[in-house]
Amino acid sequence: MPELPDVEGFRAVLDSCGRGHRVRRVEVRDAGVLRGVTARRLRQVVEGSRFGRPRRHGKLLVAPVGEGPALVWHFGMTGELVSAAAQDPLDRYDRIVLTLDGERQLRYRDQRKLQGVQLAEGPEAVERMLAGLGPDALGVARPDFLALLAGRRGAVKGVLMDQSAIAGLGNLLCDEILWRGRVVPARRARDLGEDEARRVFTAMRRVLDASRRAARVPPRRTWLTGHRDDPDPTCPRCGTALRSDRTSGRRTVWCPRCQH
DNA sequence: ATACCTCCCTGTGGGC
DNA sequence: TGCCCACAGGGAGGTA
Numbered sequence: 001m002p003e004l005p006d007v008e009g010f011r012a013v014l015d016s017c018g019r020g021h022r023v024r025r026v027e028v029r030d031a032g033v034l035r036g037v038t039a040r041r042l043r044q045v046v047e048g049s050r051f052g053r054p055r056r057h058g059k060l061l062v063a064p065v066g067e068g069p070a071l072v073w074h075f076g077m078t079g080e081l082v083s084a085a086a087q088d089p090l091d092r093y094d095r096i097v098l099t100l101d102g103e104r105q106l107r108y109r110d111q112r113k114l115q116g117v118q119l120a121e122g123p124e125a126v127e128r129m130l131a132g133l134g135p136d137a138l139g140v141a142r143p144d145f146l147a148l149l150a151g152r153r154g155a156v157k158g159v160l161m162d163q164s165a166i167a168g169l170g171n172l173l174c175d176e177i178l179w180r181g182r183v184v185p186a187r188r189a190r191d192l193g194e195d196e197a198r199r200v201f202t203a204m205r206r207v208l209d210a211s212r213r214a215a216r217v218p219p220r221r222t223w224l225t226g227h228r229d230d231p232d233p234t235c236p237r238c239g240t241a242l243r244s245d246r247t248s249g250r251r252t253v254w255c256p257r258c259q260h
Numbered sequence: 261a262t263a264c265c266t267c268c269c270t271g272t273g274g275g276c
Numbered sequence: 277t278g279c280c281c282a283c284a285g286g287g288a289g290g291t292a
Contacts, residue, residue, distance in 0.1 A: 003285060032269080059286080076286040078270080093270095112269045114286050154262055163287080172285040217285070225285090248263075251284080 002059060002075035004137055004168030004208065009215030010073070010081040011056045014063055017083040018051040018098075018106055023065065025099040033095040033108065033116035035074075042119055045069050046098070058133050058167025068122045072129050076114035082107050137168035138208055145201045149189040156192060156200070157185035158248050169204075171250045172217045172225055177203045179224040179235075184259045185252050228253045 002010070026046050028039035049066030056062070061073040061081070073081065078093075086103040096108040096117065108117065120126040135144065148166065152159045159165050160174045169177070178185050181203035183196055192200070211217045219226040224242075227233040233242040235255040244253045 006285085074286075076269090077284065078286085110269095111271070112284090112286085114269060152261080158262080170285050175285095249265085 002077070002079060003170035003173050003211075003217065004056075004059060005173075005211035005214065006080070006216050007056050007059050007061055007075060007168075008212050010075070011054050011061055012215070013081050013083050014051065014054040014061070014106065017104055018063070018100065019053055020050060021100040021102065021104070022050045023047055023098050024101055025097075027097040027099070028095070029090075029097065030095040030113070032113045033079075033110055035116045035118045037117075037119040045119060045121075046071070051100075057130050057136050058163055059170070060130065060133070060167075062120075062126055062130075070120045070123075070126050072118040072120050072126065073108070074115035074117075076110065076112060076116070078112040079108065079110035079115060082109055132164055133167040134163065134165045135167065137166050137204065138212070140166060142198070142201050145204075146194075146197050149192055149197050149200070152189040154189060155186045155247060156183060156189040157252060159189045160204075161248065161250070168208075171252075172228075173207060173211065175228070175253050176217060176224050177207050179254060179259060180207060182259050185254055186247060224253060224255075 023046050026043045028034065028042065031039055034042065046065050052064030054061060054063045059074060063071040065071060084105045084107055086099060086105055091109055093109045093111045094107045095110050098106040118129060120129055149156065149159060157174050157178060160169050160177065175185065177200060181200040183192065183200055217225050222236050227236060227242065234240060235242055235258055238255065238257050240255055240257040242253050243256050244251060246252065
């Protein structure tokens with residue numbers, strides 16, 4: 001699930017339910033989601049501390065706890081952060097439950113446990129965790145974006161997917177952006193004309209804006225995403241049968257008529 | 261720099 | 277019905 005818009009939604013949950021509140025109890029129900037930290041250490045640092053203002057970079061959510069340390073979440077394919085009341089029944093995939101003052105709970109729910117949560121002991125550790133990421137897709141300036149594409153030999157979709165190039169775009173967003181920008185995903189990034197690269201940038205902004213409002217890539221019928229799971233998917237713009245293949249190990253859907 | 265492979269996890273849906 | 281495989285909106289690490 002989680003790409004930039006989803007994580008932005010989790011940030012909002014944390015901001016409205018967690019920020020300024022003290023963590024009374026940390027319950028690690030499945031240590032399989034802990035990355036580089038033990039349940040014991042997590043409890044030590046987090047219990048009794050207050051959540052600060054959360055921030056997001058790409059698909060990472062950084063949640064300061066107390067003075068210095070921070071929880072750094074990566075949601076993988078199936079992770080989510082939900083707010084619940086203490087008496088709400090647990091979901092079988094609730095891996096970590098944080099009980100706040102006032103009995104509100106923040107629950108880290110994740111079926112597949114492909115990623116998880118790290119504990120940064122201080123600001124330097126947070127920076128190290130973000131160090132490998134490119135600029136956030138919501139904040140990257142157009143000239144930088146164009147330069148990025150111009151410098152890469154690989155497929156444009158691969159560049160957009162590469163978190164060290166641009167942070168935050170996942171498989172669905174990339175397909176949606178390239179469909180909207182009318183560029184074939186397999187095109188070499190540096191071979192795009194100026195106008196094509198600009199179209200991709202504009203499409204990225206539009207798609208991200210709308211997705212952020214929905215806290216997901218909305219499966220609208222006017223979008224490519226609303227059709228990719230149909231039995232015989234067709235392009236919502238021109239009605240042509242959509243093509244589908246596998247590039248860099250990920251399913252890729254595009255319109256052979258609209259995209260060049 | 262890039263393409264490809266395997267692995268990390270769990271569940272689902274299709275084919276036999 | 278059971279079994280096995282491919283696949284899924286994530287990424288890391290290794291190889292050529």
